[in-house]
Amino acid sequence: MSEQAVDEYVATRVPVTHRPTVEALRELMRQHAPDAREMIAYGSPAWRGDRILAIISACSTHITFAFDRGAEFADAHGLLQGAGKRTRHVKIRTPEDLDHDALRDYIHQAVELDRQ
Numbered sequence: 820m821s822e823q824a825v826d827e828y829v830a831t832r833v834p835v836t837h838r839p840t841v842e843a844l845r846e847l848m849r850q851h852a853p854d855a856r857e858m859i860a861y862g863s864p865a866w867r868g869d870r871i872l873a874i875i876s877a878c879s880t881h882i883t884f885a886f887d888r889g890a891e892f893a894d895a896h897g898l899l900q901g902a903g904k905r906t907r908h909v910k911i912r913t914p915e916d917l918d919h920d921a922l923r924d925y926i927h928q929a930v931e932l933d934r935q
Contacts, residue, residue, distance in 0.1 A: 847926060
């Protein structure tokens with residue numbers, strides 16, 4: 820599945836109020852993980868290097884931006900949530916809630932872990 824599939828997913832399955840947030844996340848991934856392939860994985864928009872780097876889940880009240888190896892991240896920003904062995908996520912309710920500095924850092928960490 821390709822960027823075109825993600826475009827269709829956003830247009831048909833993401834609530835209108837959350838589309839600006841999803842578009843901002845897609846742009847952050849294009850800028851900071853340019854070699855990652857945007858695709859649909861596990862039924863949601865995702866980015867893959869050698870493995871899944873990040874995935875978006877759209878809920879009615881927020882967007883969840885999850886990092887597959889987020890449990891291995893240094894979380895200097897204190898935004899990561901979750902208690903599982905691998906994944907950590909950030910919940911984003913509005914575009915204004917986007918912490919670009921923190922998200923850039925998390926994306927860079929995801930890319931770096933994928934290279935190892």
